[in-house]
Amino acid sequence: MTGIDRRSLATFLGTLAVLSGTIVAVSRLAGVSMLALAPAYMFTPMLAGIATCIVGPPSFEAAGLRLPRGRFRWLAVAVAVPIVLVLLGTAISLGLPGVEFVPDANPLTGEGTQFAQPQDGEATPAGPSLPGWPWNLLISIVAAVVFGVTINGVFAFGEEFGWRGVFLTELAPLGFWGASAVIGLCWGLWHAPVILEGYNYPNYPVVGVGMMTAACLAMSPVYTYVTIEAKSVLAPTALHGTFNAFAATMLVFAQGGSELVVNPVGAVGIAVFGLAAVGIALTGTPALEGDWALPVEGEAGGDGRDGGTLEGSPLEE
Template sequence: MPTPDRGRLARFVVTLVGLAAALVAVSLATGVRMVALAPVYMFTPMVAGLVATLTSGVSLRTVGLRVGRPTWLAVAALSALPMVALTLLLSVAVPGIGFDPSANALPGVTLPGGAVGVLVTAAVVLALGATVNAAFAFGEEFGWRGYLLWELAPLGFWRASGAIGVLWGLWHAPIILDGYNFPSFPVVGVGLMVVACVAFSPLYTYLVVRAESLVAAALFHGVFNAAAGFVVVYAVAEDPALDELVANPVGVAGALAFVLVAAALAARATPTLDRVTLAGE
């Protein structure tokens, strides 16, 4: 049975940390906030993944860079919307957090009322999420659910998902400490982001395995990011702790939503995770 290659893993992690440190240094030297550099930062996992694969003769197709199964790619994109809806539902179920039906999820855009307006909003979010947002999400996902998932596949579905989730969460630290996601609680936010990413990871893994393509992760990630603002807009709380730490797509409510889905996956037979499947062979 193959095992993770420590040399490749070291090249991935060293490159990832080196690029993060370089961008932090640029931020400190220029006064440009890490939040503003986030679009560039999102591509650092891809660069690290390319270094790990191309320096060891592993083809890009082998780590999931292919079309895969179109039906599951569509499932990946569409399933992000109910996950955001579940997060919103769990948020407003918490005492002290209310639902604001008058909020405008798409500022500056005039929408029809009622169910038609909801459908139009969903369509806009889906279109932007599966295109523009997914392109940036791909910068992350080539590293996380492309190279790293393939490398750690011998650990099995749950251990590989958990390990990726931890690294994925920690990778967010420079941006979170700069005030993103949890502006009033940046240090606590780093820990909560790690928890959230560990909770998110099994569903991402599941979609990639089913789709036989890392593109599934990029599509889900892109649409989820595009729709995540619904939670922030519609779930309102006067207490900053509830607002930021709970009613947040990467806060307690978001993590719980994905834990529930992970529990549902665990209740049934999870798909086999191995390098042969990920390579589409």
């Protein structure tokens, strides 16, 4: 196994620091909230990744910018994983003291919850009305899938090509768990400027930075897993986009309790993603090589083995 390319790693992290720092500086100097600038902020990992690929190595394809030919089922898995885990987290939350099940809430607008934000002069928040339980949940699942791989997917790609594309490739010498841990730590801390302004944990912004970092550490192995299995950065993009689209379901149906606990990026979310990571460890951790995304020689579109081994190394998986 070759060592880490320090020049490429420095290019990625340096570019990311400059771009992220520039947006934070604009926020401070112009008096604009980081919450308003968050959509632009989400593209800084992608831009850092592009800069790294231009300087080279890796190539764009080696960093996972390719269709998961022969492995398209992993895109479906990537979409299903956050839905299953958020629902599991919701079920766990409902078993906690002080948490109430609100079956007729509207996950799309927050109607019927403390998260509802009616427009001026309106009695209810803007957005589509939904029928009662369980149709509101089913519609929310469909909406999460649609928006998760489309609109949300665009912004998720802004992060994922950087984190699970270029950064993962550069950290491949650390192996699956080592790379996942480093990415999770950086990913979590990168959220700090937004978290400190009240995102996700409005009542605990400082503690929230630590909580978000812990959540990213817990989520990172799951994201790494689907990335390697799909051999494409489109898989974590689909996972990330769907998670962002569906995460509010826990907050809407399971009301009450601390936001540090009953939260998809709180203690409950950390627990369910942690369980998924344990499942990965028990069922077999895939090997991570620098050429994890590249097809084997003579391969036409996929590995032809239904994803049994990672392409590019006979020792992988």
